[in-house]
Amino acid sequence: MDRQVAGREDAALATLMEKFVCVRIVQGWGMDLSLFQFDLELTWAVFFMNADKTLYGRYGSRSERANTTNAISIEGLTKALEAALKFHAGYPGNKKDFDGKRGPAPTWAVPEAIPDLKGKPNIRKADGSRGGCVHCHQAHDGEVWSLRAGRQPLPDSLVWPYPMPGRLGLVLDPKERATVQAVDPGSPAEKGGFKPGDSITRFGGQPILSIADVQWVLQIAKEPSTIEAEVDRGGKSAKATLALEAGWRRKDDFTWRVIVWSMRHRLLGTQPLETLSADDRRKQGIAADALGLRIKGFPPGWVKEKNVEGQQKFKQDDVILEVDGRKSLATEADLLAYLIQTKKPGETAEFTVLRGGKPEKVTLTIP
Secondary structure, three states: OHHHHHOOOOHHHHHHHOOOOOOOOOOOOOOOOOOOOOOOOOOOOEEEEOOOOOEEEEEOOOOOOOOOOOOOOHHHHHHHHHHHHHHHHOOOOOHHHHHHHOOOOOOOOOHHHOHHHOOOOOOOOOOOOHHHOOOHHHHHHHHHHHHHHOOOOOOHHHHOOOOOHHHHOEEEOOOOOOEEEEEOOOOHHHHOOOOOOOEEEEEOOEEOOOHHHHHHHHHHOOOOEEEEEEEEEOOEEEEEEEEEOOOHHHHOOOOOOOHHHHHHHHHHOOOOEEEOOHHHHHHHOOOOOOOOEEEOOOOOOOOOOOOHHHHHHOOOOOEEEEEOOEOOOOOHHHHHHHHHHHOOOOOEEEEEEEEOOEEEEEEEEOO
16 A cells, blocks of 8 residues: 555555645654554555644555455545545635544654653664664553553553444445445444435544544543544435443454553463364363463563563463453453453453363463
8 A cells, every 4th residue: 555655556545645635655764643643553544634734634554464454545535535536625624624634642642752662672763774773562552551561451442442433333335435235233333323325524523534633532532431423425414323331342352453462461471362162162161252272372581571470380271261260251351351451550460271181270470
């Protein structure tokens, strides 16, 4: 996508881009985190703004590790550009419409100011090499670990950031601005009155030009709450709502994110955990919805930030069955979120593991 856009490979897109002053930012050193508020684990993103820094909208979404472009397209970007031009044509008369596009001031103004990132090898001005580049995802990593070091609470919005609307049954078409492709039966989206084909024009009071704009409203929304939407339905205006229950984000799997590697290493001292197969669960007598995660390995020697105690106390092929008596932490995401949100640095967690067919207790200090 970056090559296609930067190289102006699509004629229609290139023509539209000529109507903008295009600035390409390729690394995070000095990035204004009060202005560039977005999912920092994207591989590619666009901000549409006025010269006075009024933000018209965002473009760029992602929901899995392997397929980084499943939620973006040249067609969708083209339509977002067209919408941004329409918003700009109404400026400054519509300026107040965009007040909600920027959130509260961040704790740290730029990535290099984040305490956890200080002193790391690539936290420096870009020098043309991958190693001499502040990666955007590092700002997210650094914020999480800096807050943890300061014994500050980690809200769900940091652990499960920028949820896709599909989590609420609202599946949007990546080739459109924010058009409903499907509505899951029984979902909050269906209950709120969304219909396939609806084009979301306003969400949470904000003008919408992309899926990323919808994600932004979800990211900053309080919970529980109900978000109101205005949609174009067959050329006519209609209303819909989306109800957010407390803890609604927690149903999502965030283990595709880069930050999960540091969570595994620093909290447990392990590599990715493997969910037991249905057959293994039957053999071991483990319920289908209960915790059952196999330890497949440990970080290599070059990983410096890791829980060494975990490497010493866990064994390869241990199966984690319980944590502090809890069997309901059924996924790796559930387990990591429990540890990073409820355990302060230096506190312990008691694990029950299946080792050689027998349950054993492992008490681990969580850094």
